[in-house]
Structures are given as structure tokens and as C-alpha cells.
Amino acid sequence: MKMYIRIFFFFIIIGVTLAVYILMESIASDIAPKHGETLIFPVTKEAPTLNPFLSQTGWEALITQMIYEGLAAVDPEGHFYPILAKELPTVENNGVSADGLTITWRLKEDIFWSDGQPFTAKDVKFTWEAVSHPQSLAIWAPGCDLIESIECPNDYTVVIKYSQYYPDYLGQFSSTSTAGQGILPKHACGEPSQMSRWECNRSPIGTGPFMLAEWKTGEYIKVVRNPLYHEEGKPFLDAIIFPIVPNAEVHKLMMMRGDADVWFEFNQQYIDELNATDNILINPGSEQWLLRLFLNLSERGAGDSNKPHPILADKHVRKAIQLSIDREAINEGVYGGIGTLVGHEMYHGPFTCPNTKLTFNPEAAKILLEEAGWVDTDGNGIREYHGNQYQKEGYEMNLIYRVKSGDESYLFTQQLITDMLLDVGIKVNPKLEESSTLNSLALEGNFDLLMWSDGYEAFYDPGAFLKIYYCSSNIPPAGWNITRFKDKRIDDLLLRAENIVDPKERHKIYCQIDQILIEEVPVIYLLVLPFPSAFSSRLHGWKANPNAILTWDAANWWLDK
Amino acid sequence: MIRYIVCRLLQAGVTLLLISICIFFMLNAAPGGPIYGLVMQQKLSAEKVEQLKEEYGLNESIPIRYVKWLIHVIRGDLGYSFITKRQVMNEILDRLRNTIYLMLITFIIVIGISIPIGATSALKQYSTFDIIVTNIAYMGQAMPEFWLGIIFLHVFYGTLINPLTGKPLLPSGGMYTLGESFNIIDRIIHLILPVSTLAITWISWYSRFLRSSMLEIIHQDYITTARAKGLSEHVVIFRHVLKNAMFPLITLVALDLPYLFSGALYVEIIFSWPGMGRLFYESATQRDYPVLMGILMIISLLFTFCNILADITYVYIDPRVNLEKDSS
Numbered sequence: 001m002k003m004y005i006r007i008f009f010f011f012i013i014i015g016v017t018l019a020v021y022i023l024m025e026s027i028a029s030d031i032a033p034k035h036g037e038t039l040i041f042p043v044t045k046e047a048p049t050l051n052p053f054l055s056q057t058g059w060e061a062l063i064t065q066m067i068y069e070g071l072a073a074v075d076p077e078g079h080f081y082p083i084l085a086k087e088l089p090t091v092e093n094n095g096v097s098a099d100g101l102t103i104t105w106r107l108k109e110d111i112f113w114s115d116g117q118p119f120t121a122k123d124v125k126f127t128w129e130a131v132s133h134p135q136s137l138a139i140w141a142p143g144c145d146l147i148e149s150i151e152c153p154n155d156y157t158v159v160i161k162y163s164q165y166y167p168d169y170l171g172q173f174s175s176t177s178t179a180g181q182g183i184l185p186k187h188a189c190g191e192p193s194q195m196s197r198w199e200c201n202r203s204p205i206g207t208g209p210f211m212l213a214e215w216k217t218g219e220y221i222k223v224v225r226n227p228l229y230h231e232e233g234k235p236f237l238d239a240i241i242f243p244i245v246p247n248a249e250v251h252k253l254m255m256m257r258g259d260a261d262v263w264f265e266f267n268q269q270y271i272d273e274l275n276a277t278d279n280i281l282i283n284p285g286s287e288q289w290l291l292r293l294f295l296n297l298s299e300r301g302a303g304d305s306n307k308p309h310p311i312l313a314d315k316h317v318r319k320a321i322q323l324s325i326d327r328e329a330i331n332e333g334v335y336g337g338i339g340t341l342v343g344h345e346m347y348h349g350p351f352t353c354p355n356t357k358l359t360f361n362p363e364a365a366k367i368l369l370e371e372a373g374w375v376d377t378d379g380n381g382i383r384e385y386h387g388n389q390y391q392k393e394g395y396e397m398n399l400i401y402r403v404k405s406g407d408e409s410y411l412f413t414q415q416l417i418t419d420m421l422l423d424v425g426i427k428v429n430p431k432l433e434e435s436s437t438l439n440s441l442a443l444e445g446n447f448d449l450l451m452w453s454d455g456y457e458a459f460y461d462p463g464a465f466l467k468i469y470y471c472s473s474n475i476p477p478a479g480w481n482i483t484r485f486k487d488k489r490i491d492d493l494l495l496r497a498e499n500i501v502d503p504k505e506r507h508k509i510y511c512q513i514d515q516i517l518i519e520e521v522p523v524i525y526l527l528v529l530p531f532p533s534a535f536s537s538r539l540h541g542w543k544a545n546p547n548a549i550l551t552w553d554a555a556n557w558w559l560d561k
Numbered sequence: 562m563i564r565y566i567v568c569r570l571l572q573a574g575v576t577l578l579l580i581s582i583c584i585f586f587m588l589n590a591a592p593g594g595p596i597y598g599l600v601m602q603q604k605l606s607a608e609k610v611e612q613l614k615e616e617y618g619l620n621e622s623i624p625i626r627y628v629k630w631l632i633h634v635i636r637g638d639l640g641y642s643f644i645t646k647r648q649v650m651n652e653i654l655d656r657l658r659n660t661i662y663l664m665l666i667t668f669i670i671v672i673g674i675s676i677p678i679g680a681t682s683a684l685k686q687y688s689t690f691d692i693i694v695t696n697i698a699y700m701g702q703a704m705p706e707f708w709l710g711i712i713f714l715h716v717f718y719g720t721l722i723n724p725l726t727g728k729p730l731l732p733s734g735g736m737y738t739l740g741e742s743f744n745i746i747d748r749i750i751h752l753i754l755p756v757s758t759l760a761i762t763w764i765s766w767y768s769r770f771l772r773s774s775m776l777e778i779i780h781q782d783y784i785t786t787a788r789a790k791g792l793s794e795h796v797v798i799f800r801h802v803l804k805n806a807m808f809p810l811i812t813l814v815a816l817d818l819p820y821l822f823s824g825a826l827y828v829e830i831i832f833s834w835p836g837m838g839r840l841f842y843e844s845a846t847q848r849d850y851p852v853l854m855g856i857l858m859i860i861s862l863l864f865t866f867c868n869i870l871a872d873i874t875y876v877y878i879d880p881r882v883n884l885e886k887d888s889s
Contacts, residue, residue, distance in 0.1 A: 038740065045843070048644045055644070137616055137646070139605065196616075196646040217655040218835025220739060241739055246830045246839065249711055250733050253719045257729055436593030436848050478607050 033236045033541060037559035041262045042245035042254060046218060051201040052181045053131045053138040058549070062264065063221060063242065065551045067114075067206035068182025070174035071105055071124070071158075074547040078349060078459045080170045084111055084119065084183060084207065088170060100165040100501045105173075107156040112228045113185050114211040121152035124173060126186035128160075136195035140181065142464070143172050165501055167461035175548070182206065209235040209555035218244060229555070236541070236558035255280055261539050261559070264550055265531035268336055268409070279537045283544050285530030289453035290342055293417070293524040294442075295321070298484040300400065301446045305475045305484040310391035311399065312448060316372040318521040322358060323365035324424045325417055327526050334412045339527035345466070346514040347528060349458030350503070353511035356518050358525075365424045369397075376425050383425040398427045399448035402441060405432035413526075414451065443476040445484065453529065459547050461506065463497050466513055470494075470522070485522035566873070573865040580861045581634075581854075585627045588850050594619065595643040595848040617643055630854065640851035644844075649855040652840065659736065660824040660836035667756045668821065671763040672814070678764070679771030680803060686776065694768065701765030710758040710831035717754060734833035755832040759825055763817075770813060774806040808875065815871030819863040823856075 047060035052068065071085040082088055086106045089095020095104045111119040128150050131141040143166045151159045166172070175182045188205040189198045204212055207230065210223035220243040225235055245251050245260075252270050254260035256277045263274075265285070274280050295318055299307040311317055331339045343356035369375075373387025374397055385395040401418060403410045411432065418428040428449070433441060441447055456465035468474055470490050474481040490513055497509045517523065533550055535542060541556040596613050605613070614620040618629070633640055639649035682691045714733065721730040731754055732738065738747050778784065779802050787797050824838030837856065844852040 040739070049646060054646065134612055135616060137613065139609075139613070196641075201646065216835075217652070218659070218839065219735065243735060243739060243833065244835065245734065245833045247833070250714060250831065250833065253714065254733050257718070257733075259729075259733060434593065434846070436595070437591075438593075440593045476607075 033556070033558040034561060035236050035558070036238050037561065038239040038241060039237050039261050039539065039557065039559060040254075040259065041240055041242050041264070042251055042260050043242050043264065044244075044246055044248070044251070046244045047221065049201045050204045050212065050215075051184075051195070051198065053136075053140050053184075054196060054201065056140055061549045062551050063212075063223065064182065064204070064206075065175060065208075065549050066210040066223060066240070066554045067204050067208045067212065068175060068184070069207045070182045071107070072170055072174040073552065074171070074174070074459050074545075076543060076545040076547065078547055080174070080459070082108075083175070084108060096169075101162045103160045103162070103169045105158040105160070107158065108230070109156050111207050111230050113188065113205050113207055114226045114228055115188065115205050116228065117185065117187050117205075118155075119183070119185075119207050120155040121158045122155070123183050123186050124158045125150040125152055126189075126192075127173065127184045130184060130189070130192040130195050133192035133195065135193040138195060143168060165499070167463065167501075167503070167506070171457075171460055175552075182208075210240065213239065220244060231555060235555040237554070240554065255534055255536070258536065261536040262550070263534040265533055268338060268532065271336065271338075271532060274534050281535045281537055283533045283535065283542075284338065285532040285544075288455060288528075288531065288546065290345075290347060290455045290528050291339075291413070291453045291526040292451065293321075293325075293526060294447075294450045294452075294483050295522060295524065296445060296448050296450070296483060297486075297522060298445060300448055301444065303445060305445075305486070309448070310385075310395055311397055314372050315520060316368045317374070318524075320365040320368040320372070320424065321421065321426070322521055322524045323361045323368070324420050324426070325524065325526070326360040326420060327358065328360065330413055330416050331527055333416065334409050335527065335529060338532075339529045342525050342528045343518070344514050344525060345517050345523070346462065346510055347455070347525075349456070349460075349462075351456075351462050351507050351510050353507075353514040362420070362424050369424065369426075374425070381422070381425060382427045396427070397425065398429065400431060401428045401449040401451070402431045402433050402438060402447045403451045404435050404438050406435075410451065417449075417451075442482045443480075445476065445482070450482070451526075455528075457547070461503075462510055463494065463506065466490075466510065467494050470513070470517065483522040485520070487516060487520060489516055562873075562876070566869070569869045569872070573869065576865055577858070577861055581631070581858055582627065584857050584861075585630065585854060586623060588853060589623045589626065593848060595850065630851075634858070639855040642844075642849050642852050644847050644849045644852075649851045652852055653837070653855055653859065656824075656835055656837050656840045657822060659834065660838070661821055662736075663752070663755060663828075663834060663836060664759075664821040664824065666752060667759045667763070668817075670756060671760050671767060674760070675764045675767035676771060676810075679768035680775060680798075682768065683772040683775035683779065683806075684798065698765040698769050701761045702769075704762070705827075706758055706762060706825065707827035707831060709761065710754070710828055713754050713758055714831065734831070736834065755828050755834055758828050758832075767810065767813065771806060771810050774809050775802055778802050778805050811874060812871055815867045815874070816864075818867040818870075819860050822863055823860050 043059055043062065045057060045059045047063055048055045048057060050060055050064055050067065052061060052064040069083050072080045072082050072088060074080055080088055084107055086108050087093060087095070089103050089105055091098070095106070096102075105124070107119070107121060113119060128144060128147060130136055131138040132144040132147070146162050146164055146166045148161045148163050150161075153159065160169070162169070173183060185200070185205045189195070189200045202215060206226075209226055209229045209231070211226045212221070213224040214220070214222040220241055222239060222241045224239045225237065229235065245254065248267060248270070251260065251263055251266065252273065255263050255274060258279055271282060274282055295312045297309050297313055298305045299309055327341050331337055331341065341358070343358040344353065346353040347355070369383060373385055374383040375386050376383045377386070378384070383397040385391055385397070386393060399421075401414060403414045414430050418430050421428050438450070438452075442450055456462040468480045470481060470485055470487070471479070471494055472481065472486040472491050473479070475484050475486070476482060493509050493513050497506045500506050500509070538560040539557060540560070541553070541558050543553055543556075545552050595617065596610055596619065611620065618626060630640065641647065642649055642652055645652065678694055682694050685691050717731040718729045718733045722728070723730050732751055736748070736751055737744070741747060784797060784801060787801055822837060823841070824836040826838035826842050828834065829836045829838040830842070840852065841856050843849075844856065
């Protein structure tokens with residue numbers, strides 16, 4: 001009897017062991033990436049070109065990010081890591097000279113272009129020659145004007161000599177920012193001066209996980225697995241098709257029906273419907289751009305930054321406008337609460353400075369306005385000037401407020417701010433402008449208030465960004481200081497920062513600049529807004545990265561069968 | 562007739578020249594421009610902006626740019642797109658065939674349906690058929706295309722299911738199913754929604770127009786005479802009433818022919834149809850002047866040509882019309 005019991009328990013143990021083994025195998029096969037399948041990724045606009053240096057709409061970057069690679073890239077935590085380079089250049093590995101003016105990149109030696117040609121140092125030099133050529137029509141070449149020369153002592157070493165220290169040397173030839181640049185193949189393109197007419201703008205050759213298979217103009221772009229990709233076993237997908245689907249409602253229906261696998265940066269109004277659909281996962285998106293209100297400090301349309309604005313030249317008025325805006329109400333009412341209230345310029349990345357809490361206090365705003373001489377004496381609800389500083393007696397407080405047309409959330413935000421300012425006695429005339437007209441009006445100074453989203457890339461040194469918007473030498477037509485803000489302290493601080501190598505010291509300087517901007521209020525900072533994306537629950541392997549475009553890790557994506 | 566055609570062609574040449582001058586100056590005089598459309602994204606320096614303007618030829622005065630453009634056009638070169646850097650003719654041709662495909666099929670269906678409906682409605686005035694068709698026609702004229710398209714999409718793609726396949730009854734858009742080889746049934750299925758959206762409005766207009774035209778003629782004395790002479794009703798209607806009622810419809814059709822090439826913007830956007838309408842819209846929003854000029858000049862040319870064609874067709878249909886006497 002005891003023997004039978006022992007045999008019985010022996011078989012029970014074998015059976016349980018087998019069952020556990022089979023179960024574990026099944027789980028493992030469920031979570032292991034599967035090769036094959038085609039991903040459908042509808043896009044709203046067609047990429048105008050697949051040369052990332054000729055166009056920056058963002059739609060070409062979705063695709064070029066998968067075809068071209070850079071020497072390095074940035075992970076979601078904001079750290080650079082090498083891709084085509086063997087290692088990141090540092091002082092310790094002699095990749096960065098002591099004065100910071102010579103950067104040496106050592107390249108991997110087993111990388112091939114998708115047509116079988118080897119990737120070498122000459123391709124890096126060629127990329128620089130092309131994007132910095134005056135006739136190439138390249139519009140994205142940051143820092144290339146600071147490069148004195150690029151030498152290639154051998155096929156896998158690139159020595160870059162700068163005329164002055166360039167803090168973003170790691171990102172310069174990388175596929176880092178949301179623009180997704182990369183290295184161009186010397187053998188497959190053409191003369192740098194003819195870059196706008198290259199065949200490889202429509203038929204790119206890259207080292208990335210995918211390569212172009214088909215481009216039907218107006219219909220779709222299809223990329224397929226690059227058999228020569230340098231990461232073994234990747235990519236997992238056979239192909240990705242990007243059909244052009246201009247209408248957002250159609251996009252939504254395709255996602256809900258399962259005919260699309262990804263929706264890139266959709267409008268927040270669709271979040272609830274998509275959340276309610278079983279087969280869809282929402283990535284709330286990374287916070288990138290800061291929605292901001294520019295105040296023109298010089299007279300509207302005068303074309304002379306020395307003529308102060310009759311209303312906004314007074315800092316007390318600017319502060320009053322800031323106090324009158326209820327940003328929480330805008331966040332809740334327009335954006336469903338997904339924005340983050342931010343009160344200053346240095347709001348993300350390693351150069352973040354302490355946040356300033358901006359308050360909503362219309363009563364304090366009214367007091368400030370009255371102290372500044374703006375009082376409503378005729379009872380029409382609009383304040384007039386009674387003082388002797390910037391303009392004549394009785395001058396009415398009337399501002400033109402311009403935003404880009406075609407964006408419903410901007411329109412609603414504009415309407416809310418218009419009402420908020422009217423509550424404190426400032427009459428605002430809201431206007432919608434087409435995008436390129438708005439840019440033109442901004443540069444001409446033909447506005448009083450102007451709103452759009454912008455910000456510095458989190459992992460880039462913000463010096464260049466701050467200079468563009470706040471340095472007095474960049475007042476239009478020279479640059480983009482569209483508020484016509486002049487402050488010698490900021491000019492001096494920016495100049496100092498350019499010559500400092502230590503990022504910690506530069507950080508201190510940027511925080512001082514941040515503080516001055518908070519005091520002077522040339523710009524009112526509203527919200528940082530994320531751009532949500534939606535994914536089919538069949539799609540795995542994706543990871544959100546605020547420092548790169550959505551397809552940055554497409555080599556890791558795979559679909560359930 | 563030959564003299565008439567030659568005169569009209571010469572007139573057309575002058576008309577097109579004037580149109581090109583107006584369009585070119587209006588486009589280039591508008592605020593903003595293609596560089597400013599690029600500029601914001603990059604915050605380019607003033608030197609880079611000037612460099613780009615020089616490369617695109619935008620630093621010269623408008624009259625000089627017009628003359629250069631005209632010389633290129635006479636040589637058959639419409640220039641290069643500012644945005645894609647491709648030849649304008651390639652941009653247009655890539656989309657033109659898709660537009661002609663969609664619009665030609667729509668046109669044929671519209672003519673094929675609106676003539677019998679309009680004629681029957683006129684012959685059976687105030688009947689049940691006439692009342693129903695009239696009301697449907699009013700609804701068809703009142704409904705905007707973009708609204709109708711979205712409704713169709715929600716119903717036939719978003720809601721209804723094909724019981725055999727379990728998939729949506731009709732596709733969401735495009736010209737064919739991606740990744741599949743050519744299949745005539747697939748092509749027809751993809752045409753159903755865009756053609757229906759376009760055709761409903763057109764059929765409403767044309768059928769009402771033909772009905773009115775026939776009702777005017779059907780009460781004329783010569784129709785009564787034809788009946789009194791003993792001609793069958795079939796001969797009276799088809800050889801006398803319908804034929805004469807077609808003249809105004811021919812004018813309408815001739816004036817609508819350029820739509821074969823210009824496309825239908827809303828339908829192309831909603832149903833992701835890669836046509837001329839979308840190309841025009843995208844070029845306009847991006848200030849791609851060479852492509853815009855190319856499209857507008859081609860449409861102007863077609864419009865002018867179709868007008869001439871309508872006038873010549875009249876001669877063959879209506880023997881009373883003597884073009885040479887009229888033009889002299």
C-alpha cells in the first residue's frame with residue numbers, strides 16, 4: 001500500500017512540474033518579442049522630404065528617425081548613449097580636449113548602410129559639409145557655423161575642431177532632438193550645394209533599423225526591415241506603413257476599429273473616447289513646450305525698438321496682466337487639466353531652476369494698474385491713462401492679441417484670457433492669423449500680445465534658446481527677440497555663459513537670467529502641455545521618451561499576431 | 562468655325578496672361594510667405610533667412626520674379642516646389658490622375674442618374690415621385706459635403722459591420738487596401754463613399770436644373786404641334802423636349818468640367834484621397850507658390866478651354882446657333 005502511495009505522489013509531482021513548465025513557457029512566449037507583422041501608423045501630413053536637414057515639420061522626423069542614425073542619442077532619462085560611435089567623447093578618454101575646442105569621435109567599425117556600403121568617418125564629414133553649405137538650403141544645422149574643420153585621420157575617427165566652446169557637441173551629429181537628424185551617406189547623395197535636389201531626399205539610404213520600400217505621393221510611405229541593421233535580431237517588425245490620413249475623426253475611428261496601431265500626438269479632446277476603448281493604450285505624452293504670452297515692449301508696428309509701448313512698456317502693467325490670468329481655469333477648462341502650471345523659463349531638464357508660483361489675483365492687478373495711472377473714469381469698463389509717463393492723457397487700454405488659427409485650444413485660451421483681462425479693465429482685440437502670417441507679424445512687431453508654444457530641448461544647453469528670445473542683439477530684424485526686451489544684465493550673463501565650460505556654473509548663470517525674466521515679465525508663462533499619443537494594445541516594446549520623437553525605439557516594437 | 566476657334570484661342574491666351582498676373586501678384590503680396598512658414602520652427606537668423614530668400618529667388622521684386630516665372634512656363638518648366646523641392650509638374654501629375662479617376666467616375670454617375678430623375682420628375686410633375694425627389698434634392702443641396710462625408714464614415718465604417726467578414730462594411734478611405742494587389746472589387750468598394758458624398762449634391766443640382774428646363778419647353782407651342790402631328794410621345798419627349806432642355810445643362814456641365822482636375826477638397830481630406838484638392842490646400846497653407854501657380858494656371862487653362870468647348874458643342878446641338886455670325 002505504502003508503495004502505491006509513493007508511486008501516486010511521484011506521478012503527482014511529475015505532473016505538477018510538467019504543468020508549471022508548460023505554463024512558464026507559455027508566459028515566456030507571450031512576453032518575448034515576436035518577429036513579423038506590419039504596423040499601420042497613419043499620419044496627418046505627408047513628409048515633404050526624407051532629408052531631415054531640409055524640413056522640420058516633424059512628420060519627416062517620424063520616418064527619418066528609423067532610417068538615419070546619429071553618433072549618439074538621448075534616452076528617456078536625458079542621458080546620451082552612443083549609437084554609431086564606440087563611446088561618448090569625454091576628457092577621460094581623450095575625446096574632449098582640455099579647452100573643449102577639439103572633440104574626437106571614435107566610430108564603430110561594423111556598421112553598414114542599407115545598400116551594403118560601409119559607414120565611415122567620411123560620412124560624418126560629408127554631413128557637416130552638406131548642411132553648412134550656403135546653397136544647400138539646409139534649415140537645421142545648429143552649431144555647424146562654430147566648426148572650423150573636421151578631419152578623418154582614419155576611416156573610424158572623426159576630429160572636430162570648434163572656433164569656440166560648443167556645449168551641445170554631443171547632440172550635434174546625433175539623432176537626439178525631436179527633429180531626428182543623423183548622418184548622411186556620402187556615396188549615395190550628391191554635391192553639398194545640390195542637397196535640395198538629391199535623389200536620396202526621396203530614396204534615403206541609412207544605417208537605421210528600417211529602410212524605405214515605397215513612397216506613393218499623397219497615399220503612403222512604407223519602410224521595411226533593414227537586413228543590414230547592426231543590432232542582431234532587430235527590428236522585430238517586418239514593415240511599417242504610414243498612410244496619409246488628414247482628418248482626425250478618421251484617425252480616431254481607425255484606432256477604435258483596430259485598423260491603425262498608432263496615433264501620434266492627437267488633440268486632447270479625443271482622450272476620453274480613446275480611453276473608453278478596450279484595445280487602446282494612451283501615452284499621456286511628455287511635456288515639451290511652454291505655452292506663453294509675449295508682450296511687445298515697443299510700440300506696435302513702429303518698427304523701432306526704441307519707441308516704448310504706450311501700455312506694456314510699464315513693468316507694473318505687465319505684472320498686472322500676469323496677475324489677471326487664471327492659468328488653472330485655462331488648464332481645466334481648455335486642456336482638461338493635463339497641463340502643468342509653470343511660472344518661469346527654465347522649466348525642465350538638467351538646467352531647471354526653482355519654479356515660481358504665479359498667483360491669480362485680479363484685485364491686486366487692479367491696484368497695480370491704478371497705481372500705474374490706469375483708471376476707468378468714464379465708466380465704460382475700459383481703463384484710460386491718467387499720468388505723465390508713456391503717452392497722452394486719456395489713452396485707452398486697448399491691446400491686439402494674436403494667435404495662430406486652426407487650433408481650437410488656442411482659440412479657447414485666447415477667449416478666456418480676453419475675458420480675464422476685460423474683468424480688470426483691459427480691452428483686448430483677439431485676432432487669428434495663419435501661421436506664416438503670424439511669424440511675419442511677430443517679426444514686424446505688429447502685435448501687443450502674441451501667444452504660442454515654445455521651449456528649449458531638455459537635454460540641450462538652453463543658452464542658445466535664451467539668446468534667441470532675450471538678447472538685445474536679437475531684436476528683429478536681426479533675430480527673434482520679438483518682445484523687443486532689452487536688459488544689459490541678461491546680455492552680460494549670456495556672454496559670460498558662452499565662455500564657461502563647467503555646466504554647473506552655466507546653470508547658476510541661467511538661473512540668474514531666469515530670475516530677471518520673472519522680475520521684468522517680458523513673457524507671461526502659462527502652461528506646459530503634453531502631446532498624448534495612442535497605441536494599439538497589440539503593440540509592445542515602445543517606451544516614451546521626452547527627448548526624442550515617438551519612433552526613437554521602433555527597432556524594439558513588435559506586434560501580437 | 563475655324564476662324565471662330567482661332568479668335569477664341571487668341572482671346573483665351575490674353576485672358577490667361579491676365580489671370581497669371583493677378584494670381585502671381587496676389588500670392589506674393591500676401592503677408593507671410595514660404596520662408597516665414599519655415600522660420601518659426603527653426604528660429605533662423607536674419608542671415609539665414611536672407612540666404613534662403615536668395616536661393617528661392619524671393620529677394621527680387623515681384624515683377625522681375627513674374628517675368629522669370631513666365632519665361633520658364635513658356636519653356637514648359639513650372640519650377641520646383643519650395644517645400645518638397647520636387648518639380649511642380651511631378652507634384653501635380655502624381656495627384657492629377659487620382660483626381661481624374663475619382664471625379665470622372667462621379668461625373669458619369671451624376672449624369673447617368675440626374676438626367677432620368679430630372680426628366681421623369683418634369684414629365685410627372687407633382688406626382689408622388691416628383692415630390693419625393695424634389696424634397697431629397699433640396700436636402701442634398703442643403704447638406705454640406707464635409708458633414709455628409711463624416712456622417713457616411715461614422716455609419717458605414719464606424720458602425721456597420723460586414724456580416725461575412727466581421728470587418729467594417731466600407732473602408733475608412735484611400736484608393737485601395739494597402740498591401741494588397743490590384744483588385745477591381747476592392748477599388749469599387751473604396752469608391753463608394755467618396756463618390757456618394759460628391760454625387761448627392763451634384764445630382765440634386767443637375768436633376769432640378771433639368772426638371773426646370775424641361776418644364777419650360779414642354780408647354781411650348783411647337784411641342785403641342787408635334788403631338789398634333791401624331792408623333793409618338795416617346796419621339797416628342799426624347800427628340801424635341803429633352804434635346805432642347807439639354808442646352809442649359811450642357812453649359813452647366815461644361816463649367817463644372819474643370820472640377821475633374823481641381824478635385825474636391827473636403828472629400829479628399831475626409832476620405833484620405835490623394836488628389837489635387839488636397840495638394841492645393843497643402844500648398845496654400847505652406848505658401849508653396851510654385852505649386853499654387855501651377856495648379857491655378859492649369860485650372861484656368863481648363864476653365865477657358867471648357868468654355869470654348871461648350872460654345873462649339875452648341876453649334877452641333879442647336880442649328881440656330883451660328884458662331885461666326887455672332888462673333889463678327
